[in-house]
Amino acid sequence: MFASIAVPVPFLPLLTYRVPEGLPMPPRGARVLVPLGTRQVTGCVVSAVDSPEAGVALRDIVRILDDAPFVPGDVVDLVQWVAEYYAAGPGESLSAAMPPGAWIEPERIFALTDAGHAALTGGSVPSDVERLLGALAGGPASLRQLEGAAAAEGLDRLVRTLVSEGLVHSSHDAPRRLHAFRNVRIAALTVQGLDVARIAAESDDPAAATGLSVRQTEAVAVLAGSAEGETLAALRARGVTGDMVRRLVARGLVSIREARQERDPFAMSPIEPVPGDRPGQRELTGEQATALRELRALVDARGFRVALLHGVTGSGKTELYLRVARRVREIGRRVLVLVPEIALTPAVAAVFRHAFGSRVAIQHSGLSDGERHDQWHRIRDQHVDIVVGTRSAVFAPLDDIGLIIVDEEHDSSYKQEETPRYNGRDVAIVRGRQSGALVVLGSATPSMESYRNALDGRYRLVPLQRRVLDRPLAAVTVVNMREEIAEQGGEAVLSRLLADSLDACIKRGEQALLLLNRRGFASAVFCRQCGDTFDCPNCSVSLTVHHGVKGPGRGRCHYCNYSAAVPTTCGKCAGPYLEQVGFGTERVEADVRKRLPHARVARVDRDTMRRRGAIQSVLSRFAAGAIDVIVGTQMIAKGHDFPAVTLVGVISADVGLGLPDFRASERTFQLLTQVAGRAGRGTLPGRAIIQTLFPEHYSIQLACRQEYAAFYDREVGFRRAMRYPPMVALVNVVVRAPSFGRAMNDAGDLAARIRAEAGTADLRVLGPAPAPLGKLRGEYRTQLLVKGVSRRTIREAVMRAVAAVPDLQRRTTVDVDPLSML
DNA sequence: AGCACGCCGACT
């Protein structure tokens, strides 16, 4: 018997291992311990193999870790699809579906051989060898343990030498735990203990009646109050020490059992739906009712179907999600809800939790490993009917899925920017097909891909064109910043209109959001004398000036985190005329504070929101009215519902437009539409002010008028003319090398090979060209864009070309359906 | 990704 195993090592294909005599064939999805080189790693069974290919010496499975599937079979299927489609290894793809703690790697253990003992007693060895052998004479030890005993310098090399000389033997330790559950110890009274408790309770002098000490009698009384027992930690809090418990156990009055304790993410930060907004109870608009009827019919049909729910901001999509989910539960199937970044949009999770209670699990990267692990196991053990999570939740071990919701389906955070470079939305569709589910893609600004599919009839288009309660859309004003600069001079951050509106807004007791998709104080520093810029030494970007709390500020690289003090004189010509140009959120915050000293301002970006839960705290203070203005990056544009916000200011709509990316217009349109939708969600009318240097740009114009269809038509024409997605399939290939020349050469070589591999297929290779980030973390990067009709053809040509050049594989990244070209 | 091997410059 043989098994095909996925191991968590990049680029490695499925490997075949022998199932040793006496062991059963492990089921598909079970984890096994296998030897790999000198290591022992966890692998996952993908299939049984009858007759392996000749040519490789097969090794034995060391141990079977699960006798039932760990990863469910359909998730293994899904992962295999991901591996193939996104040109990633089977093992690294499977890692995306694994809970924390699932990959167990036994440590290497070293022990003295007979020859080692002899060498130690013989005494004719160098002192460092003698010390190491001496440390091992006490018993086997791991490298970490040896570090304490022998010199750490060159330890691994020395150990390796001794292993090859036969003085030391190497093996692997047995994994101690196969799961990362947290166990707690619970103390409870035994039958005798209950008797004693009763005697104590009936007596005037309990201690004398029971023959125990006063303290022990108290402890018995405490335990008598809880039939299920108490955790040792809880007892300690009530003055019962561990020592006392031990004494009572010795007398046979108390027993201790181990129990699994679930780490509940909801317990840490209880989330309630926004008060005043009772999901699931509000009466539906006619449009919502029609949409609901359609979606319910698709649920009842129990077949695979994709619906694109195109609803303007504030049209009540969440309400619909909830009601469709209810229907799915009524027919006994399960629901998967994907959201872009749950840490930023707890609203959806709260709504589902509120409606469905404890049979809801959440899965996202903001959870601790322990919480994520426990949630995963709850799902797999069928304790959950609804999973709400970010992109990786698409691999949740949930059975019989009848509905998959992808909220804000256009959002770029569905794309994973490391291998496997999958798009959660697209994987969701594959999963829906696999389990015969309805997939609902929801967005006010659908991606070009999804809308095209809807127009072509592949997806059912379900429109929601009106806002609930017929609330009007925000009135949008575009401010031409060129005129503003002419008036104000220099670098205008806040236009007069925005500053005045902000002032008036706060004076009325209302709230405002200011958006700028760029962090820091200033974007760059340059010398007016020689033109030199203050750049990152490792990456091809200028350093961003950050001020932190006080002081002159530091330049920081947003890609590699390099940081240096901002110089006062030019590093090249030593001239004193350094100028800071461009501005980010820190500068906006400072300007708002200066112009509106009475305003209570908070900044929300990656710099201020490092701490876990920091966002929650700012958002709840904002909701409570303790903050007037939030200045932030796109973090604040997503999903939140703030009824008291009546003014939204976009400091610069041009940030995204400058990027060398064919999706720049689409992104700008989406962001502006979303952010304008943040204003006026309560009873008060909203207003949005958009500052730009290009007031005529179609993204900006059409976003202001919320004209999605017109934007789509315009943009699709551009994509067709330029042969970009969704009109063609696109694969981005980035080659890294220690020098620019080598990166260019290798990429050129690769381009020629891809063209040769493709043969007559309809395929075009653009490049090589320097990647938009030509240098990153000290490596030079060049790029090929491969366009074609069939992804399969492109992928196969690229894969064969890469494989043909030795050593290129580890320096090449293949991105199928890239979302960002950086 | 590890890990081993092997080549080369930098020291005692």
Next chain:
DNA sequence: GTCGGCGTGCTC
């Protein structure tokens, strides 16, 4: 002379 840097190949 060895020590230790890192480029290259291999992992059933």
